[in-house]
Amino acid sequence: MEKSIVRPIYSLSTILLFAIASISCTTPQPQTTPASPVANISPISSSQEVPDIETLLNLKLAPIPENLQNPWTPELEAEFQQRAQEIIRFYADPKEYGNTFQENEKRSYVKAMFDFLAGNRERAIAFLQKEDSQAKDHEHTNGIDYYFSFTLKGQIRKYFLLGEYLEPDYKQRMYDGAKKWTEQDPVGRPHPLYGNGDGTGKDWSIQRRGGWVDSRNTDNLRAMREVAVYLMAEETGNEEVRQRYKERLQRYVWALYHIGMGEWDSENYMGHTFAPYLNLYDFAKDPEMKALAKAALDWMSASAAIKYYRGGWGGPTKRDYSGANVVYGSSAARTFALYFGDTPLPDPDPERDTLHLITSRYRPPLAVVALARKQFEKPVELLATKPAYENWKEGGEDKPRYWETSFFGHRYQMGSVISEFPDGDVGPFKLMAYNADRGVDFFVANTGGKWVQPGKKRGDQIGQFRNLLLWLRPGDKPFFFQIPKAANAEVQNGVWFFQLENTWLAVHPINLDAYTEVAIGKKKLAQRYENEQTLKATPKGNSYAGFALEVGEPESHGSYEDFKRAITNKQKLNLRRLASGNVLFTGSDGNRLELQYNSDNDSPQIKRNGVEFARATESRHFELYNPIEGAEMISLGWKMGTLKVKAGGQVFQTTVTEDRTVVRD
The missing domain is CATH 2.70.98 (Beta-galactosidase; Chain A, domain 5)
Structure with missing residues (x-):
């Protein structure tokens, strides 16, 4: 089959973004990170027009190799930027960010980083490097919270995306704390104060669960934890732990392409798994891991495209909390609407995970966007299967x-x-x-x-x-x-x-x-x-x-x-x-x-x-996706590893082999 390459023509503002993003940004040694001014952009209020995202993202983003990018048309890019501006405007100038107790950074760090994008940099950075409210519980990692999974998602983007704006001493603390954190596998390592937990307190507290890291095993929490441990082990040179987590991440992505996702199509959690893999895509140094992250993002985007329709999230879903049965009622719909659009109404309550989408250069394949917009021959019936929730356990790979x-x-x-x-x-x-x-x-x-x-x-x-x-x-x-x-x-x-x-x-x-x-x-x-x-x-x-x-x-x-x-x-x-x-x-x-x-x-x-x-x-x-009596818009065989999406005149195909290798058609 002849392969076609879509080469987009970008607007001037998009070219500026790519020019900024292509600046070499090998993470500087924390000891020599220069202080950077944080008040060099005039703050904007929610009532003002937001400058284009390329101006707001005047950051040293890690370059992504061309073969790991999904090219978009200028029209799609313009739509994305417009929606992103609306989200930044929504979050600009909050009265308060919140606090850092337990996993509350999932809200407060995101609000601060959005405010940073809106131009209020000095205020945002001051909060992002504020002493953690549980610093004594995190003393063994220099007072930095590397425990809660939802916190880790924000910590990673803070360190790698905004590192040049942090005070050198604070970034050094993050680096040194991460080096201690990843000197051995933090999962199962007894906490210095609480050991393996005493069973008291709230379900997710350190006191109850113990350990050096949140060890809960939902898809989204595992993704936050495993990506964070991998990236910090890679950053600090703890090679044995890096390799161990590389294998864990490889197994997860293998599962996506061979047996499916345990927390499948969740109206509440799909975006929470997607965002950590954006961290891996953006910040991993190992080219194999960047490719692996892209394969995961492409798979999850395709899965989301099936359930997304004009701002709604439908069909059967795992971990359904009953709030998704209206347009924008679903966290997942509010996340992927940034990519897919195709709805007449603006998002009244943008999802916080969109911070990661806005500050990443990842875009779903064109065929996946067309799939979400239902640009394929209809009517068509699609059969699909989903695996056991904890599919890594014994028997989880046997059958759907x-x-x-x-x-x-x-x-x-x-x-x-x-x-x-x-x-x-x-x-x-x-x-x-x-x-x-x-x-x-x-x-x-x-x-x-x-x-x-x-x-x-x-x-x-x-x-x-x-x-x-x-x-x-x-x-x-x-x-x-x-x-x-x-x-x-x-x-x-x-x-x-x-x-x-x-x-x-x-x-x-x-x-x-x-x-x-x-x-x-x-x-x-x-x-x-x-x-x-x-x-x-x-x-x-x-x-x-x-x-x-x-x-x-x-x-x-x-x-x-x-x-x-x-x-x-x-x-x-x-x-x-x-x-x-x-x-x-x-x-x-x-x-x-x-x-x-x-x-x-x-x-x-x-x-x-x-x-x-x-x-x-x-x-x-057993096929994960099998269209019958109609268009072949998406297909993926049971334990075959090749995802193919065909929609809107576009074809996309990626394979993850049995030995965990990513092969792009």
Whole structure:
């Protein structure tokens, strides 16, 4: 296949940024770092126009080799810079930064660094090198907090990005503390005061957990810790620890390309894993590690592009906290919107992780941006798998643990997930539909609780076939649905119709009473969902209950009235074997979806057009991304290691081999 290279033409301001960034900036020895003026840019207030980012980023950024950059068009770069300016303006001139207690630097350091970018350099630097509030607990690392993972993410960018602006003595303290910190592996090393922890205090406190570093093992906390230890070991010459952490980082990126991400597509944490790898990409000296970081960022960007749609974050997600079912409701959406845009509304509450995106030269591949903007042939169905949450443990590499189905129509995307077990923080189903004014509308469903809350509940079993979906469970829990208040809702012949802007839903209740509207009990969520309504439907008796869903749009059904007629005349729901947990659903287009409830575990038996669809037991269904009956917009085989994205006329491909080597096509 002939390879094409996109060579962008940059604006003058972008060229200035690249000129600044290409200045050699090998980190000076801390002992000889010269003092630099920090008040050489006039502060700007939130009411003033922010100068272009190239002026604000008058910093010595480490040069990135050309072969490790994803070229962008000048139009995309201009969009990125405009959004970045808006974020800097949002964070400029805060009344206070916060404090440095425990992991509070995840807020306070970010606010200070944003304020630095806005021009208030003297004030920001003074705070960034202020004595830590727990300096006595960090005495063994010269009073520098190298313990909390969220703190480490900011410490790394402070040291490497703003090092020339720090007082030489303070930077020397950071260097010397890091040298002590990485002279041996800080994980498992007893803390000088608290040993391995005494079990008292809050869950994340040093006193409770002990050690030289936060040892919690979520994807995002591991990324913050492992990248920080690696970079500081590399910086201070502790080669044995550097090599050990190089291997750990290599294993993680290998897992992304071979079995997937344990904390997959989290609406809350995806950006928190992405940002530390920007640190590795920007500041690693070892070329292999820069390439590894880029491979991780490219993979995570592609994964985010699937779930991102016009400022929304949809489909099934791990670690779903129930706040993401509106545009910009998700931390991940607010992070990746800086790259992907494609939404009519400005971000009302920019994510703090965007600091790392703004101060990095990384950009996602053009094909990935096009994927996020859904610039591929539609409709298309995408099958995907997700691994065990702690996939590094024994058995974690054996097979997937979640099987996901997504369908991309011309104006909507709908996704659901099945697994053999319940999972309290998984959002099992979401639909996002195009809305010209606010980006997307959400339709969400779940059981239990008092409104639509996350969690794959025990007993819930879902089957999906393109734009058809069946949901069945024993009739012991109510069903809840979230729809926009602006949606036109009506009931005809027992079918619930919901008319969104140009996407139409036909919900056929199975053994459910008529729905009623209920209020959200939590004030903060109620405010977030003030333009949505929650509907509750209670099962009739103790038999199986649930619903069948068909989704239509102009390209598939013509008009809304035509859609309703097709549902009435052509759609069929066969409930003759409901008592044994069997439902056969024939859509208005003739496609048939059959679900047989599984009493042994929560993975149902599915037939599509009469053919058994046993994803959880057939290795041919293990692929991480496998588009079927449509465009090949993204593909990645199980333990094959080659990610390919094809969208918007662009093709991107990267391989991470079994021996952890990165190969760029």
